[in-house]
Amino acid sequence: MEFKGVSHTFRTKGKRVEAVRDVSFRLDEGEVFGFVGPNGAGKSTTIKIMLDIINDYQGQVTLYGSDAHRAEARRGMAYVPEAPALYDQFTPLEILRMGLSMYGIDRSDSEAWCMQWLERFSIAEYAKRRIRHLSKGNVQRTALAHAMAVQPRLLVLDEPLSGLDPVGRKDVVDILNDYKQQGGAIFFTSHVLHDVERIADRFGFINKGQLLTVRSPRELAAERADHFVVRYQAGQPLGQSCVALRPGEYESEMAQHELPNAIAYLNNTGGHLLAIQPAISLESVFFRILAEAT
Structure with missing residues (x-):
């Protein structure tokens, strides 16, 4: 994935707001890129551009060599927003099986496969409970399990640790580390800087729409x-x-x-x-x- 000179401006209450300005970075296969910045810095806007939810931007975005405006460019991508809006009348097991169907994944062991992912996220005991009856943390785990069950090539996560307790954050970080070790690429935003530090290969620091720097853990360690x-x-x-x-x-x-x-x-x-x-x-x-x- 690559952003080249991407800018996006919108108007609110008669004012012109530059959400992102001349943003450029690259994410390679098997790499974890942590996107860090204060509220309103442009993190979620960057993700919306990546997903073509916002498409009236300047610059170029490519996903695995294809223009991000093309729907096929996002095949093999899974996305989990900060506040997942799951159908609350469904169960976690139904959410995951629906995900497989939407991605065109036909498995003879689909229920066992989905249960395996619910188990990995420690919510197998709630597999047949309605989403409306789950806590915020367990809804977040369901959304993450849904994304992992389709075995994406690229995982895009907006504040994936939001709403999770310390044990839940550790579980998710461990699962993401496993995914990374298997060659999966991850782009994610987070306010939990310690957890970003644990799994990211590089960090992008954005503020007021401007990408200020991109650094690796080795470069951080070399400073002072x-x-x-x-x-x-x-x-x-x-x-x-x-x-x-x-x-x-x-x-x-x-x-x-x-x-x-x-x-x-x-x-x-x-x-x-x-x-x-x-x-x-x-x-x-x-x-x-x-x-x-x-």
Whole structure:
């Protein structure tokens, strides 16, 4: 999949709004691309362009070599929106079997196949319960199982972890990792930056419709690799780059060569070292890029 110089403008309340501006990126087979940005940044608009829901844009979008305006370009693609609108009178099992039918997939073991996916998403016990009676998290799991059951070539997910508890998020991240290992491509947006960091091969940072940068985990790791965040208890903070978390507990960023002296100081003054973590993370890069863009 490739976006080349894609822009889209719409009008609301008499104002001209540039939803995305000159966006260009590429997603290769077997790659996971995390699309990160604040609310209103252009993430969902980008997905709608990809799906040809929005088709009055400038620039070019191709899916596996075909123009995205052509319906056949989206064969082998599955999409899960942030708030799936499933037929609430159906059951999860019926939703998945309907999905196979819509994709033209004829399996003699269709029920067993669908139950296998419901089991993987830990909702097999609700297989024959009406969607209207399920929690938001279980509806989200049903939509994700529906997408995976058709064995897509490209999986497009808009906030796939929304509404899931921590156990559910871990289950979904593990399933997506398995899909990636089997060669599937994933384009997804998420506000849960830690989970994005766990599975994405590259990250695109978008703000106010502009794609600010695209980076890989290796590139993130190379930034300030010799700096660490130290959390500790002490009578007074260490150094200038310090945040008071609560009375007597602090967090300071330090260069690697400063760590031995800081630890020795804590030991000699009755302080306590609580944690040492790398200073760089997807979250820290995200906020720094946003600050630089304003």
